[in-house]
Structure formats: C-alpha cells, structure tokens
Amino acid sequence: MEKNTDLTALLAKIAPQGEVVQGNQFPELTISAGQLFEIAEKLKNCKEVPFDFLMDLTAIDFETKFTVVYHLESTKTHDVVVLRTDLPDRNHAEVETVSGLWPAAEFMEREVFDLFGIRFKNHHDLRRLFMEDDYGHPLRKDFKDDINLIEYPN
Amino acid sequence: MNSIVKYFSEIFGGVRSLLTGMSVTGKYFISPGEIVTEQYPENRATLKMTDRFKGEVTMPHDENNQHQCTGCGICEVNCPNGAIEIIIKKVPNESGKLVRAIDKHIYHLSMCTFCELCIKTCPSDAITWGHDFEHAVFDRTKLTKVLNKPGSSLKKKEAKS
Amino acid sequence: MILEIYSFSSLTEAIDTALNNSMAPWLATLTELVIIGIVFLSFYALLGLFLVYLERKVCAVMQNRIGPNRVGKWGLLQTIADLIKLLMKELIPIKNADQFLFNLAPYIVIAASFMAMAALPFAKGLQAIDLNVGLFYIMAVSSLGVVGILIAGWSSNSKYSLVGAMRSGAQIISYELSVGLSLLSIVIFTGSLQLSDIVASQADGWWIFKGHIPAFFAFVIYLVAGTAEINRGPFDLAEAESELTAGFHTEYSGIKFAFFFLAEYINMFIVAAVAATVFFGGWMPFHIGNWQGFNAVMDYIPSIVWFFGKTFFIIYLIMWFKWTFPRLRIDQLLTLEWKYLLPLNLINTVIIAFIVLMGWYF
C-alpha cells in the first residue's frame, strides 16, 4: 500500500483556485464555498486517485466563521485528503450539498445542519436529525443551555 | 430428473441441518452440569468480587479513625462529572496555627462513572475502591455519601528518614 | 388384555348408575354434564399452568440455566404466582377498539381449545364423548381458534396486531391441510374416525410401527404442521416477538392476555394428544404382536400413564423445536407447506392407500 507522494501536486492541479497546504497528517485543500461542488466532483472522479469514500464530514465553529471539513479517502490507494471550505456568514451559512456524490454525506450533512445550522443547498431531505425543531444549534460556540449544565468549571 | 434429485437432496440436507442443531440443545438438555446460573442472593457468602472491582469510592480509615486526605482538591478537579465535592475547614494544629483540613469529602455515587481519575490522581492515596456493589436505594439522596467518618482526622505522616 | 382394574369405565358407570337411581334421567344427565364441566375446567387450568412451568424448565436447561426455582419447591408455584399477577393486572381499555369483539376474542380462542378436549380419550374408559367422527371433530374445533385470533388482531385497532392476525390466518389455512392429510393416512389404516376405534386398532402395535416408513413420515409431517397450526416456534409468526412485538395479542393485558397464553399451551397439548392417540396408540400400552409375556408386563402400567407419557414426550419434541430453530419468514412458511409438505403428504397418502390395499401392514 504505497502512498501517492505528490498528493499536494495533484490537489493543486485539480483545484488551481484553492489553497493547498500539507497539514500535519494529510494534505489539505481550502476552497471557497461556491467552488466546492465542482472540486468535490473532480476529486471523486479523479482518474489516478479517485476519492470515492467520504470518511467524515463535519464543521467547526471558529466564532468568526464556520469551516466545513471533508475527509476523503481513496479506496484504491488509501490516500486521504482534507477538503475545507470557510463560511464567513454565520447567520446564513450555506454550502452546496455533496450527497449526490457520496450518499453517506446525506446524513452527515443533516447532522451538521442540526448541530450548527449550516444549510446545504439542494439537499433533498434537510431535516433536523437529533434535536427538536425549535431547539438551538448546540455545537455553536454561542449556544447557551440553562437547563443542562454542561459548562461546569473544570 | 435432476430437479427431483435436487428437490429431495434439499429436503434431506435441510432436515439433517435441523437435526444437528437439535443435537446441540439436546446435548445441553441431558447435561445439567453445564448450567452456569449464579443464584445471586443465596450465594452472597461465596460471591467474591475481584480485587480491582470498582464498586464505589471509599476512604479507608485506620483504627484511630484517621484518614490520609489532606483536602487538596485534586480529585474534585479531576472528576469529569462533578461527583466529588470537598468542603474545607481550618483546624488548629499542635502549635495553635490554623491549617487546612477536610470538613466533608462528599461523594455523589449517582453521578460517578467509575473512570478512576480521582483515585489515580490522589497524591496521598487517601481514597480507594470499595467492593460493595449493592447500591440500590429507595431515595436518591442516599446516594450522596460523606466519605470521611465523623470525628476523623488526618493521619500524621511519619517523619521522612 | 388390558387390566380391568385400570379402566375408568367402572367408576364412570358407577357414578352414572347412582345418579340415575337417585334422580330423574334428565336431571342425571345435567348433573353429569356439570361434573364433567367442572372436572375439565380444573384440569384445563392446572394443565395450562403445568405446561407453562414445564416449558420454562425445559428451555432453561437447554440454555444452561436453572429456570424458575424461587416460588415453591423447584419453582413449581411460579406459574400460579404469575397467574395471580395476571389476575390482578389492570385490563387496559383500548381507544377506538371494537370493544365487543375485543372482549369476545379471548373467549373464542379458549372455547375452541376447550371443546377439542372433550373428545380426547385420556385413558381406558375416560373420554367425555366418543363421537363416531371424533378425529374430524377435533380437527374442526381446534382450527376454530384462529377465528378468535383474527378477531383479536382486527378489533384491537393496532397495526402490529393486524399483521399478526393476518399471518396467523394464512398459516392456519395452509397447515390445516397437512394436518388433515397426515391424520387421514392413519384413518386409511383403521377405517374409522372414531377415536376409540383408532386406539383399539393399535392393541397389537402402534401405527407408527405397524405402518412402516409412510406412517413415520406422516407423523413427522403431522408434527411440523401441528406445530405450525398452534402458532409455536419456529412457526410463531403470528406473535413474532422480534418483529411484531407480540402480534395479535399486543394490546391485551391482564387475564385476557392470560387466556391467549393458556389457550396456546392447551392447543399444544391437544396437538400432542392427537398425535399420541393416532400414531402412538393413545392410552394403549406398548404391545408387540403376539409376545404375550411382554404385553402382559406392559399392561401393568396404567393406561393414563401411557397416555400422558406419550403426550408429554411429543410436547417435549415440540418444545425442543421451538428452543432450537430460528423463525421462518411468512413466505418461507407458505413455501414449506405448499411446495414440500403438501406434495410429500399426498404421495405418502397414496403409498399408504396402496399398502392398505395390498395388506402389507401388520
């Protein structure tokens, strides 16, 4: 199982607009939300290293922006790349869905929508997954819950 | 013809597989020595927990009603669930100076998840696991325990040689 | 032949004569009916409780457990305690259920199994009514229980119940055929549907031995089909616990649930008793042709012991199935009947008819 060494070069070729860095574990590609679907499709259908397995899809609340993170693995070469996209508008965060490319994303996107309130455009069934409809988005940093004391001092 | 052979071989194969399955249960039916049931309340006398069994957090006291807890509060900080509360008091020592000592070491068994962090981090080995596992009570407040016995005091450390 | 001391006919005749001497004939008949009714009712309840206890013990030992052992000696009173619990439980009324049918269903189920017991020959001279179509009567009456199950499933206004009831309906309609055909093959031997005749015809050997392999085949098919007919594992689709929670009796509680529960076990007893009567000679002791000495020794065992011994052996077989096999799926259940059991059974019946025609049996 040899690792493809020039993954960063590959990423740079696929997404010339994006910013490619070698993270501490995997190559990371940061792109704007508008290009996400296009790049994701290219990565999935890439000839040499098809990234066909969506390991993880999640989001991070950086207080100033949301970052949606996609961990992609190629089942052919077992290479992993990280795809990131920043959503600066926290109140109307919106990004194109990738559930058409990786059906696994359908539910991870629903989870992200539930916990962060990030909307996924063209998602065919975007409903809340865990919480009530009128509950806040608990993984946001500004979320306050007065009933369940999770913020005990430590 | 072939299909008829297949039809009957299917039946015989199926019946044979069913009979092998029945032989397993049948074997256990005629060997009651294999019964593994533990008759719990009756075997209380012989039932022994393992040495490391995590029943509840306890604080051992010696015969002079002395414990080793200095009230440093490290266990309280390390507990992920806030199951430990330490109430501090000031007591005069031999020279009349006020020093820190525990008033109450409160342990909420209902909140404990037995992660062992308090026992692991205790610098003076004052708390340890108790082997009692019959914790069921009718009132939830009874699960809040005070670990240091009333009137207990800190055990003096032997002078370092 | 059979020792007369073990015959119950002297006892029953004595009661009959005493009653007829002391009162008018119609009143005597009425009193007899009442006595029989009471005897059967208590027998029914005790038998049901004992079977529940037996099943628990049997499955426990098969599963490396002890089973009930707290209430009474060896847990013998466990089922009585359960019965008391069920009696005291609330009967939960179901909203939007058809109340009349909902309450009626348990009685239909229990009445059907009760009626079937009337024709069973328990021992020599111990049979409530010896109909000349006894076997036919038992089959007809015991399949009435499914009406109760269907009513229960439909009237409780629950989706699980309805699915369970429909499964049960399909199941009984299919398997009734195999039960009938496999019993028919023995009727071909005896030439009579009267149960006393069938028992008497086995005085020189049971049909399962006298009838060669085809009779054994018929017995196996009867056992499978009979298990299916009483909705027991591996054919317990009507109450498939892991799929339909409890199937047709999901919504029942308290004593109404207990009725279904009891009826299921009594049905198991009836199926086993019919198998014992038809294939294993009923209360007839184990006889081999002309071995007079051996037969005489066997005669010393009372007929009622023979009957219950055989019945409980078959009950044990049925329990053994249940606690070993996974459950079938509904379409596989029907496939098993229509594709395997029925054709084999038809062939078997033809073979038996041929054997009887040529007189190739003992």
Next chain:
Amino acid sequence: MSKDVVTNIILRDDEDYIINMGPQHPSTHGVLRLEVCLNGETVKYVVPHIGYIHRGIEKMCEYDTYKQIIHLTDRMDYLSAHMNNEAVSLLVENALGIEVPERVKYIRAALNELNRIASHHLWWSAFGMDLGALTTFFYGLRDREKILDIFDESFGSRLLHSFVTPGGLMHDVHPNFRKNILEFVKYFRKKLPEYKKLLTDNIIFQNRTKGIGVMSKETAIAFGVTGPSGRGSGFSCDVRKIAPYGIYDQLEFNEVLYSNGDSFDRYMVRMDEMVESMNLLEQIVDKMPEGTEFTAKMKPIVKLPEGEYFQRVETARGELDVFVVSDGKKHPYRMRFRSPNFSNMFTLNILGRGLKIADLVAISGSLDLVIPDIDR
C-alpha cells in the same frame, strides 16, 4: 453517480400504511425508531429516526480535558469500549509525539481483540434472537462472560473500562492476564463449532439470511459502510490493515472479506473475525514482552499544540474516526467522532426496501447496530 449505487430518496404517499418500529421495540436494540411503510408484509420504505439517546458527547468533550474525555468515549459504542478509548489515546499520543512502551501496545491490541470477540458474541446472541432462535442468546452470553471475567480481573469493570488512557494504561494488567487469555482461547475454540451447528448451518437460518439485504461494494463505499458490514460486501476497509496503528503492523492476520454483501456474508465475516481475533490473541500473548511498565511519561495536564488531528481506529463495528481541533488549551476546541454505526444504519432503507418485514429485522441485526453510538 454510478448506476450500481442506489439512492436513498423516499417517495411518501398519504395512503401509506406506516408502522412505527421503536423507540421501544425488541429488535431495534435500543431507542431507535424506524418508520416502516408496509404494503401487506412488504416494506415500501424505512425512515430511521434517531436522537432518542443523544447526549451531546461532542459538546461535552469541549469542556473536558483529554484524560476526562476517555470516560465519555466508553459510552458511545459501549460494546467496543477499548477501541473507543484507544482512539482518543492514540490521537493525543500522536499529537504530542509520545512513544508508548512496546508492552502497552501489545496489551492494547490484546484488549482490542478480546473486546472485539466479546462484541461479536453479543451480536451473535442478539442476531439469533432477532431471527427467533432464542437459545443463541444464552450461549453467546455464556461465552462472553469468560471475556468479561478477564476484564473484571484486570480493570474492575466489565463493560465500560476507561482503562486505556493517553500515554498508556490506567494501571498494569493482572498477573493472570496471559494465562486467562490462553484459557479463553482454548475454551472458545471448543465452543465455536457449536455456534456453527446451531445457527450457521441451520437451513432456516440460511434461508432467512442468504440473498437478503444485498449491498453492492459500490453502495457500501458510497454510504461509508465500514467494518464487518462493509467487508461482507467486499469493501476492504479494515483500518488495522490500511492505516495500521499500535502493534498491528507487526502482527499477522487476514482481513476477512466476503463478496455477496447479503446478511449471511455479513454474518460470516463476524464469525471468521472471531477466529482471526483468537489467532491474533495467541500471537500477542506469545510476543508480549515481560515487564511491568504500563505507561509512558506524561505531563499531568495534557495540552495539544494548536492544530487539527485525526485518528482512525477499527472498532468491532467499523471505522471510528476522531477529529480534534485544538487551540492549545487543555480542552479540545472541537471534538468530532465519526461513528461507524451512524453510516451503517442509514443503509437500512436501501437494503430493506421491497423485502418482508421479517427481513428488515434480519438486516438490522446483521448490521449490528449500537444506538448510543449513532446518537452520541
């Protein structure tokens, strides 16, 4: 999207005959609610509803130190508690560049494999029960008890151990650890043929599982179905092989792969994995160095350097990924668990469509769902 992958789009109709399986239902193994639409006995579609046991573990982790997080991971997939613990521990160790002693790696691997067997025991028991073979439950639990006794002796708890900690182990394993493992392997090798006789070879069981719930390899990859469920479809996804951690690169074992992707193959993968795990256990006991060291040197307060960290481990149910964003403090800034069951469960609709309701139970049993892991 390639044609082999089926989509999950559900077409609802007002006339649908809906049955709610769960949240309290014997075969959903927890508080999972399946909205099942029936057409007679045939399933039209399945909509899983989750969240009944959502505890917000990811949020709670943001207020806990890395050592405290361990006890939360126990409670996600409570049947593979060791693997979950190890995931966080490995992540912290890799981030700090700590090399744990060789012996610890071997002990961890042994615990993983023991836990995997114990988990598969419970799965086998419950799977048999889903299909109506009630006796399997007791045989499976009887053998699982032997493993739990080993756990009990070493950690004092049977299910939720919190034993693996960043830097090593909580304390040393019991001196009888090796002996007990070998005894268990010997015992279980004798009992495993019984499993085969009772369930695997049974004609009813085979009819109930063969060709039921067929998942193609493409579907497995697309839906992210990992672990034994994915390997039943031929999706080579064993993290122990593709991204080895701990001592796994020095041990010899085979990745169990089947290709049909039906319930029976998913069943067989787990049955073979138990054998494979026993082989691993024998190797581990054989190679495990003597000694008493059980932890690397660690600072009392663990602070990860700023950055993002990712760790994959193979639990009994599939790939568990831990993703941590650290801002240099002693709490993680964001902690994310990609739980294997989450992805596995959402294939219920595409696998169960068009089959009977009894098959749905067989499929959900063969996927080996643990609901607290889905909800987290």
